Amino acid sequence: xxxxxxxxxxxxxxxxxxxxxxxxxxxxxxxxxxxxxxxxxxxxxxxxxxxxxxxxxxxxxxxxxxxxxxxxxxxxxxxxxxxxxxxxxxxxxxxxxxxxxxxxxxxxxxxxxxxxxxxxxxxxxxxxxxxxxxxxxxxx
Amino acid sequence: xxxxxxxxxxxxxxxxxxxxxxxxxxxxxxxxxxxxxxxxxxxxxxxxxxxxxxxxxxxxxxxxxxxxxxxxxxxxxxxxxxxxxxxxxxxxxxxxxxxxxxxxxxxxxxxxxx
Numbered sequence: 368x369x370x371x372x373x374x375x376x377x378x379x380x381x382x383x384x385x386x387x388x389x390x391x392x393x394x395x396x397x398x399x400x401x402x403x404x405x406x407x408x409x410x411x412x413x414x415x416x417x418x419x420x421x422x423x424x425x426x427x428x429x430x431x432x433x434x435x436x437x438x439x440x441x442x443x444x445x446x447x448x449x450x451x452x453x454x455x456x457x458x459x460x461x462x463x464x465x466x467x468x469x470x471x472x473x474x475x476x477x478x479x480x481x482x483x484x485x486x487x488x489x490x491x492x493x494x495x496x497x498x499x500x501x502x503x504x505x506x507x
Numbered sequence: 508x509x510x511x512x513x514x515x516x517x518x519x520x521x522x523x524x525x526x527x528x529x530x531x532x533x534x535x536x537x538x539x540x541x542x543x544x545x546x547x548x549x550x551x552x553x554x555x556x557x558x559x560x561x562x563x564x565x566x567x568x569x570x571x572x573x574x575x576x577x578x579x580x581x582x583x584x585x586x587x588x589x590x591x592x593x594x595x596x597x598x599x600x601x602x603x604x605x606x607x608x609x610x611x612x613x614x615x616x617x618x619x620x621x
Contacts, residue, residue, distance in 0.1 A: 486614055
């Protein structure tokens with residue numbers, strides 16, 4: 368007790384400075400264990416790295432998890448497949464992706480469908496290409 | 508110890524002797540001063556920890572008025588910085604709608620990232 372009092376008395380300034388500097392980080396941070404079972408199910412692919420994510424990113428993912436129960440099975444699967452890659456992007460990359468998505472949403476539906484068709488074809492070709500090419504072509 | 512040097516006992520005796528020679532009003536005033544000092548000491552001991560800590564911080568900046576002004580300015584700056592950072596973090600727009608749409612869209616993420 369005396370030691371604690373000594374620390375408070377002599378290091379209060381250092382404590383205050385540290386607390387003030389890290390307040391934005393400390394506030395809002397949540398551990399994986401504190402999440403509800405539904406949130407844990409929605410964010411399952413991130414269970415390992417959850418505690419290393421920034422508070423803001425955690426909060427955004429928790430907001431995503433709220434919508435999870437309303438998604439159909441295919442969308443739930445897509446969400447799970449993409450969450451890890453999404454969380455590994457830099458905040459700037461995610462912002463850029465949001466801008467691009469919003470811009471693409473404003474394109475007329477017909478044009479959008481054409482682009483989607485092209486992308487699907489391109490993806491299908493990419494999936495078929497590695498099997499057709501010799502192993503050396505896959506080397507970095 | 509030198510022979511002509513006074514011991515603690517000698518000093519005590521001399522003080523008692525001198526005190527005995529003081530007039531009554533002076534003795535009363537001294538007694539009152541002692542009571543006040545003892546009362547202050549007792550209050551000081553039960554002072555809350557944080558109050559004492561505050562005093563310690565206050566004294567860490569020295570007794571100069573200028574130093575204390577700097578200390579107060581630094582504290583205000585820290586509070587402002589922290590509050591601004593916290594507010595900025597919470598004031599970020601809600602991106603849930605877009606995020607869920609990107610993550611469940613039929614186009615892969617890299618279409619929007621690259």
